[in-house]
Amino acid sequence: MPEGHSVHRIARQFSLHFVGRPVAVSSPQGRFSAGAEKLDGHTMVDALAVGKQMFLEFDHGLWLRVHLGLYGAWDFAGDITADATVASAGGRMGQTNQRGTVAELVTGHDLVVPGAAGSRGENEASLHSIGAPRRTRLRMSESERQGEDIEEFPPPPIGQVRVRLLTTDAVADLRGPTACEVQTPDEVAVSIGKLGPDPLVGDPAEGEERFVAAVRKKATPIGLLLMDQSVVSGIGNVYRAELLFRARLDPYTPGKLVPEEVVRNLWRDWVHLLSIGVETGQMMTMDGLEGEAYVAALASRDDRHWVYHREGQPCRVCGTHITMAMAAARKLYWCPNCQR
Incomplete structure (x- = not known):
């Protein structure tokens, strides 16, 4: 099960690539169709992690609450960064408007980044091109794994995708969560109040x-x-x-x-x-x-x-x-x- 640092990193991926943008919301699997309809077309305005839960706010006052649980994972693809935390915590990103262009990240400190992480850790990721948006895949759950670059955007859903969040440049697919529901502000307050x-x-x-x-x-x-x-x-x-x-x-x-x-x-x-x-x-x-x-x-x-x-x-x-x-x-x- 992802621990707190993983969920905060996922929330920062949303903050960097989804907040401030209109989002097409769908449920390729079909199990979240009613909830997706309530959020579809609205702009994401906030991404908040509290412990092991994440809350995504939209401009009409509704939120998406997600708890990954033991088997849940987010798959990101498109113009995304290998490490949104670095990019959002002091990196200066120079990028063009052309989707798929690799941008330069200039940070204010030195980074120690392994060329390829091992296969035994609980959070192993290959963070080559760290901080640079690229047309690629990135799986984030208990572990982070960067996949192959993609040829088409958006890529077709793979497997049982509960909910898909899509902007003009990035897509996030959710699989296997313990909880995935639309909440009102009052319901969000209750959920956070229990934590x-x-x-x-x-x-x-x-x-x-x-x-x-x-x-x-x-x-x-x-x-x-x-x-x-x-x-x-x-x-x-x-x-x-x-x-x-x-x-x-x-x-x-x-x-x-x-x-x-x-x-x-x-x-x-x-x-x-x-x-x-x-x-x-x-x-x-x-x-x-x-x-x-x-x-x-x-x-x-x-x-x-x-x-x-x-x-x-x-x-x-x-x-x-x-x-x-x-x-x-x-x-x-x-x-x-x-x-x-």
Whole structure:
């Protein structure tokens, strides 16, 4: 299931290529035909990610709410960027009006971009021509994969496409979501109101206070609370394991018994890791990596995580074998020596 950084990156793809443009909305599969009819022809005015959910606003006041769940994915094609986050966070894009022309991206900082990422990571993407619009395909879900360049635009829908969003230059096809529905502003407010704080939405300091209050009043183990989207938005299995290890915190400690300062540091570390995830497209949870080690970590999760997916392997700190157990039907990884 995509974690918070992936959904924010998808929302930024929409902000860059769809917001401010009229959108033709259809349901090639047919299951969203009624909803598509309500949105068809209207201009998208906002794209908002909150945790693992995304909300697309249109100019007549209706929104499209999407939760990708375990199997959902967005496929983008057309004049799109390999990394909309880079393009929207300080890149200066010079492009012509001719569809298919590769534009030059000038950034204010150096980028470390692997020529080709590995095949084992949870968010591997080939980001050649990073930031440059090109007539290509890009799949965004739990992982990001850039596909082949396209010869015709728009390309025909492939597979069971629940909803297609089409502008003059870009198309986004949604497959397999857990939720895909049209909502009114009041319904959107209710949906967002059920979610815990997201560091990239609203005031992070206010989010910290909400998170601390929610954790400190519950007897539920902290390892489960971090996965509870009503407590904090966006954390999934990978970030849960890594945050707990970085805090040297036993995942079975009841929330109310976790010292307040430790809870606050968990939130601040989530702010830190989420920002890195949005910037790089990877759940990079080991700090201090440089040079070849950093490039290797971008390419493979085996080189960028402390404990996740490392059951039976020696802890990178103490050498104790990493343990795995099932917690609420999800795999929980931790070091029984460092986290006690």
